[in-house]
Amino acid sequence: MTVSQDSVRMSVAASPHVAAKENVTHIMLWVVGALAPAALWGVWNMGVVAAVLLVSCIGSCLGTEALWNYLAKRPQTLLDGSALVTGLLLAMALPPRTPWWIGVAGGIVAIALAKMIFGGLGWNLFNPALVGRAIVSISWAGVLAESSVPGGWFAGLDMPGTGNFDAISGATRLALAAADRAAGGAYAYDMQAQYGPLLTRNLSGCLGEVSGGLLILGGLVLILKGIIDWRIPAGYIGTVALLSWAFGSDPVFNVLAGGVLLGAFFMATDYVTSPMTKTGRLIFACGCGLINVVGRFFGPMPESTTFAILFMNGFVPLIDRSLRPRTFGWGSRRG
């Protein structure tokens, strides 16, 4: 066969002429896939209200982004999957019985005020899902506190802690541990007894906290797939464990309880709002763990993950500027 140049419709571009298959949508879908088991297990245990929360958060994020793009006459960006991840993470970070309209408000804040106003994907300083959660948790603190209490359907089912004490308070295990600590150990709260339920089926806390085990599993999948850098969860969780132990609390309990797992594997690892260098990521992660633990033991509320990560997000530009890699051929030779 003779080649005819006219028979082929050529495209011309500068090198390289090949690209890796992994694109932003694949990455986002892997994150969704890694979160899905924990989310579905949460819905299974928490019922229809949790499903409504998921739908309202995700729908609100997608809708806000689509509307913003439309009004700003920008190309639509929903297919990159990042708004889906933000919506999912926002729902996971809220109590399962959060009213749907709070989910919607959180989604609007996350996308409009924390992402699109900065220029969209890649330009935001703070994690959008956490900004959404932070704003609604301040705005409707009372409503959200009530939302943590498991409702009638689940009364008597695996209440946290031991006996009536927990059923009456309905508080999270972290709050119980804090109350026990404040009372000088008067309640004799058994933190080791909480490992099992925290890993498998924890009905007090956020939707994403129902199963720590599934979060760890999802996080490990992302690490093995090379989607997230192990340094962030390792640095974060390691710091939380070490400091909790130093402050005289149970390190494993402090890693499993509250938002640490969701934060360390899925929130602090957000590309846009974490450092670019490996050392930077480790410093960032240790900072998150430090603030999380300090907030937990000495702050006004034990659930300090959100603010720990948001606080460290603010340091990312500084970390990146301070730890620029030494260009090959510049300065001292290594090896």
Added chain:
Amino acid sequence: MAKAGFRGGVHPPTHKDVTSASATHRAPIPARLVLPMSQHLGAPCTPLVAAGDRVLRGQPIGDVEAMVSAPVHSPVAGEVAAVTSRRTITGNSVTAVEIVPDPEQDFDTFEKIDPVDNVVTLVRSAGIVGMGGAAFPAHVKLTPPKDATIETVILNGCECEPYLTCDHRTMLERASRVVEGSRIIARTVGARRIVIGIEDNKPDAILAVREAADTDIEVLSLQTSYPQGAEKQLIWAVMAKEVPHGKLPSAAGALVHNVGTAAAIADAVLDRRPLMERVVTVSGMVARPGNYLTLLGTSVQDLLDAAGGFTGEVGRVIAGGPMTGMPVVDFSVPVVKGTSGVVALAPGDLPPAVHGDQPCIRCGRCSDACPMLLEPFALGIRANRLDWDGCDSYHGLDCIECGCCSYVCPTHRPLVQLIRRAKHALLERGARS
């Protein structure tokens, strides 16, 4: 012990097994050869022949007095049809000598280059340039700066570009010439150590070269990773030395030549043979992919026809490898001294077409992949804003344009393309000031 390599890099599918197992064979004699007077970096040659002249195989048809240049020889016996301006692979039009070959060719005989004792002169007379693709005149590299001491001669047998196997075949089929070439180079520059670096995905080539070499030559198996064959990365892998910013490899005591160039140097010195043909890998969407011993001046069209034409829809034809090669827009352009491959890619092989400015999601993949330890994301953002000072402060001029950053970018930002533009602007500005 960990295998020698470098930091960063990518691992694109190699597609090398398509062509690596079949022996090199000669492409048919085309009806007409087009020999550009500029097949190298440096001053273009002046034609030494005119339309109607008879030429012999190996006869010089273009030369110039300049130091950084290389003469051009006729690869065939035939008649000069024209001396005109012709388009080349780069898209530029240059003066070219068009030759109609005689139908019968004796490839075993050729006009020998003038006998001289000086290797540098011989190599220049033979018209040898870097055959890995850079096409820098070889004799210039054999004349290192006076104040430099070359400790180590490194032959580059990495061939890290996907699809290409011409160096692989050369190492298998002409191992003794490769080895002999390395000895000639080392003698010429006074180097004591000779290392031939080959990626570990070519164990048969490593074996063949080891067999041909004596104890005076180290044959080093290197990590298979793109761009292991980039000069600075190869020097690092072999010598654990960084070529300082803005300096030549001689500053690190190294001289690097491609294995194909070394074989050509051996041919020039031992046989007084000028450079008239080269091995070209033709691969991708062609019926008979393989390595073709190709007369310089053969058109891409003739070579594609020799390979049996396309087997399906083709989205782009590349001269060279897909990571750094040039798209061929006009199939009538000729194969030149630096053309290592002609690769026909299917539309699905190409990076997806992107429209408008794609966001950087700060994933860090480009920084992890950059073998120069640059931050391509930061350079890309600054180049996009035409912030050349910013590009300079992020060491944009150190970019070797290997394309790893663009390759890995999950939003397909044209990073190396943006950095290339910044380098161009910075060099232009530097030249003006």
